[in-house]
Amino acid sequence: MRLAATDRGAAPAEFAMLAGLVSVLMLGVMQLAFGLHLHNTATAHVVEGARVGARVDSTPADGARRAQELMASSLPGGAAGVTVTSGRTTVGGVEVVEVSATMRLPLVGPLGPDRQMTVVGQAFAEDQ
Numbered sequence: 001m002r003l004a005a006t007d008r009g010a011a012p013a014e015f016a017m018l019a020g021l022v023s024v025l026m027l028g029v030m031q032l033a034f035g036l037h038l039h040n041t042a043t044a045h046v047v048e049g050a051r052v053g054a055r056v057d058s059t060p061a062d063g064a065r066r067a068q069e070l071m072a073s074s075l076p077g078g079a080a081g082v083t084v085t086s087g088r089t090t091v092g093g094v095e096v097v098e099v100s101a102t103m104r105l106p107l108v109g110p111l112g113p114d115r116q117m118t119v120v121g122q123a124f125a126e127d128q
Helices: 010-054 060-074
Strands: 083-091 094-108 111-124
Touching: 010 060, 010 083, 010 094, 010 111, 060 083, 060 094
Parallel strands: none
Antiparallel strands: 083 094, 094 111
8 A cells, every 4th residue: 555645754753743742741650650759658667767766765766866867868859948847736636646747748759849748647645
């Protein structure tokens, strides 16, 4: 089957139009995966910090310190720009240790403009 004279050169133009669209779509999916990775990693670290702070022989400040150490060792750029706070609160009549972290969530890979993301971890206080 031969191409009609009007179809000559259509494949390169079609490729050029679709290559840009597919590239932007791929970068968007990668950015979403990067953001989810940061969120899940930070959540795991604040929950671990809350567990440390909830032990009988620990204080909530120990939990915040542990969460900060974990974030410094695993997040891109270390713990720069990460603010970790901790305290005790009551949830449903039960005292819990709460560790929260506020960090930047880059909108374009690790660079570019950014937004703030806050994650919270809670653990049952063992000294009650």
